[in-house]
Amino acid sequence: MSRLYQDYLKKISPALVKEFKLENLMAAPKVVKLVINVGLKEAAQKKDLIDQVSQEIALITGQKPIPTKAKKSIAGFKLIKGAVIGLKVTLRKKKMYAFLDRLFNLVLPQVKDFKGLSRKSFDGQGNYTIGLEEQLVFPELDYAQIKEIRGLEMTIVTDTQSDEKAMKLLELMGARFEKE
Secondary structure (H helix, E strand, C coil): CCHHHHHHHHHHHHHHHHHCCCCCHHHCCCEEEEEEEEECCCCCCCCCHHHHHHHHHHHHHCCCCEEEECCCCEHHHCECCCCEEEEEEEECHHHHHHHHHHHHHHHHHHCCCCCCECCCCECCCCCEEEEECCHHHCCCCCHHHCCCCCCEEEEEEECCCCHHHHHHHHHHHCCCECCC
């Protein structure tokens, strides 16, 4: 069991129940899943790019990503229906909590000029999206093996419908938000 999940069960969940005056521990907000997306717009021209980025994402997450394909053709973007245009990974339970622990405590503090996560990245339904400009901040990757710097997007999905509750949950989990 990951350290963050143990903290959630013993400290975070009871604190949320107390703060929001919920009826029981099962009503406390929780993280349901974490979705990591990488866009590969030039994948049609570079055939080995999908395999290379797939290996990088697998190293970062501990899980093999699945390809996302174009739903329709768009001539202006040289896009063909069914072509791979990205990769995504959905983490749940143990892997999700281990990844969030590493993200909040190791990765984000290494980001250049990190002053905290934006408070505006909530979607109104209690979900939070983080965008990173480069994958090199993850300690699992070897700088010598990386051929191209690539951004990625992480969406933290919670079971609450309130941005306020989701923000408090993430703060208690270790996320550092910008000062108001």
